[in-house]
Amino acid sequence: MSLGTAIYNDLGMKKGSVMAILSPNCLEYVPVLYGIMMVGVTATTLNPGYTPGEIAYQLNDSKADSIVIHAALLDNLKKAEPELIKPLKHVVVIGDKPENSEHLWYDDLAAGDGESLPKVDIDVKRDIALLPYSSGTTGRPKGVALSNFNLAVNVTQTQDGGLMPIEHGVKQLALLPLFHMYGLLMCGNIGVRSGWTMSILPAFDPVEFLETIQNDKIELMHIVPPLVVFLAKHPLVDNYDLTSIKSIFSAAAPLGRDTAELLAKRLPWVDTIRQGYGMTEMSPVSHLDSDQPTMGSVGVLVSNTEAKFLDPESHEEIEVTPGQVGELCIRGPQVMLGYLNRPEETDATMTSDGFLRTGDVGHMDEKNHLFIHDRLKELIKVKGLQVAPTELEDHLISHPSVSDAAVIARYDEFAGELPKAYVVKTAGASETEENIREWLNGLHAKHKHLCEVEFIDAIPKNPSGKILRRLLRDKEKASQAEKAASL
Template sequence: MITSPYPDETIPDVSVFDFLFADLSEDDAGRTAIVDGTSGAETIFGDLRRGIESLAGALAARAIGTGDVVALHSPNIPAFATVFHGILRSGATATTVNALYTAEEIETQLRDSGAVFLFTVGALAEPALAAAAAVGLSPERVVVLDGRDGHAGLADLLGEGHDAPVVDIDPATHVAVMPYSSGTTGYPKGVRLSHRNLVANVVQTYPLLDVESTDVVLAVLPFFHIYGMTVLLDIALKRRATLVTMPRFDLARFLELIQTHGCTYLFIAPPIAVALAKHPLVAEYDLGTVRAIFSGAAPADAGLMGAVAERVGARVRQGYGMSEASPVTHAGRPDRDDLSLGSIGVPVANTEVRLVDIETGADIDVPTEGISEPGEVWVRGPQVMLGYLGREDATRETVDEEGWLHTGDIGTVGAQGEFYIVDRLKELIKYKGYQVAPAELEALLLTHPDIVDAAVVGAPDADGQEIPKAFVVQREGAALDAATVEAFVAEHVAPHKKVRAVEFIETVPKSASGKILRKDLRG
């Protein structure tokens, strides 16, 4: 077993709201918490806390609280923080919905989570309202944050003036949030994360993600994703840093916001790292205020990370985690410039890690020199989820009886205790940091009348980043082409799930039990 080089932290036994705001000082209450990257409007911490409590009161007035699930479907805007934490403050559970989802995908999540209320925004309202109608949510149960005829807006709810309710929950067992994850395989499942899970993960990262009150953090990674939710929203709020929101990524706008607001800390995913390293536009902006860049959501190699560090002139580190771990389990040490930039770092505080040989089941230890043999990464700690919603079978497959989360990722460990992700045991595809479940796309492809079998795997693009690639067996006499297949999939899924390469084959390779042999297709 491998432990963190950092001593255990004390995890407060409190709700997320109390953890973030109970100790808000008078001075900090007047500090800027969030800047709207689109309009420039600023929200101070005191107003944010009051808005959260008013939103919780409005939900309570509608008899929504402990035991209820509320869906939040929004890009990164300041209102997200008010609504997200207002849901948690009310005692309800927040299920965050990908802002790019189609009506079909939103409906699936609303139905599976049992959501009784939905928040959305005008720009995303069409698919959201269609999904809400499909699951039987009345217009009174759908709030369009920026206003829409027939629906209340956020200003309406806050203007009602209700006090926040008294809520009695057990932080260790009460489900605070339920993002959806594909786990190691299969369809997206509701990941039940407690208040303690979320509080613990913020505290565990203190020594590694050294955000300070003087930092200005650019929030481009989506808050609806667990990475943005914990690492951006909660860590920045707890450390009293200033968040600058960005609803969607556009490189020119990204660079402009850094320059205009003097952003100091950037949390990114590998596709943004590629742009920072290679795109000529970067040279046109002053990024001199940036002191730290942290990449997660998918692995990036040392060469790419080194190129980013050199071009921007900032400290660069990587980390690792998954929704099932709230999400951070590893992060690069800020005090160790000698460790490889290709490393995902060391276990965060309060975290145990095992590297398990997938053939023998034996533990692989930290070597005295060089890099270890590969094994599956298992983690255990207070950030590990309660389980999947209504999926005890999948929970047991992912978290064993001793509390070890089997990540499905193959890693190695170096002599300094630093970890590397080298392969994937799980079938999940990571496209630009978003999860794509092959089984979901395969089931969709098989609904096409001219496709008799299909398999989907992750394949590298020109920049070495993973994309979904479909291998298709077409009906005899059919005349499909790649563009037709790609267009068919695109009609039904969010952009990150699109098939971006198609290869036609005679048969899909399968094991004797009928399992698709994806390694054979990856070549």
């Protein structure tokens, strides 16, 4: 409350103004966020890995006039300042306080009097409390306007339906980035509400990650699929005692059945390996698996949420029957207010009857478990037949010589498109690209056969673990152009 009081009274920020947060995970992150929102100021969270240009873009687009920033990132902010439309009014710094600093310091503001917290008239359903930015995989990132009601109701949907533990004192690993909605919900909102004991890591380091699990006896982990692959396949894992882990929850990108089963086999003492599904635009959760998960599924709808499916080609609504594939659409109280200052993009994302078009293609089984196939725009069309890259990637990762993989479409004059795989080999693997291609093709129908496997050092991904296929598509186009020029 002290920070909220200082933001309102000392800094003069009022309801409707915007304050940015630029910091890696740290103890101060959640108190800063709550302090901003409790006095009606909108918080916008930035990726600490952003370049100066990306920082400037979000500060300008969100119209943020002040920022709370970690001391380690001050140089990047300084480099961004020439691109700002207007100078920042206040810069509040988290970290050690140097002498003769021109900035305000978090510790000073947080040490003030919290008893005089102002009474601010907040419309919890309509006022923008949080303004995270979408990943920007299509076009520039967009501000996603979320209300206090959106955020609070999604905590209730996620936890009170029995889909997430509520026991006080559960030891949780807080590695997910708190600027991202998945990390904010599970580690910030639910973790704080439940009184979990959180071990906070600012970034992923293999040794620190495993040592923290072992030494702090972590029981609950919310992670992303690349970390599931790490735990399932990396040789370092065998050097640590991870038997304290009771539950692993994966989200933010699809986790295939084969990968989940590999992890279950390697860590047999883990009671549950579950998935969930959501988007920033849904605050973020719409689906969660139960404590008796269906491998490969992202679970069932959370409470007070509706789903429907659209035909991927005609975009007309289709009947929801087991196995019927379509674009998932969601309606519920957790769905965003809209994109900031982008009414046309908001209208294109929302249907006339209030459903959010997710852009993800999937199906439900007879028990209403949802299975995500892929992004609508990332499906590969081979002679008119759809191929989901994630299906092929999941099988590739199950191969002992493959530590990571990504599949994209390559243009083909006769088939339209053909799937091509980029593969990261495990250390010491002797398999050739052709060996792996032939092995995978033997598992699938002809239209899903890979035209090529190319070894690569690392698969490019965003902070939430989603594959940045556009970078691989650009790499493939450049390769094809080079080949054409040499003919």
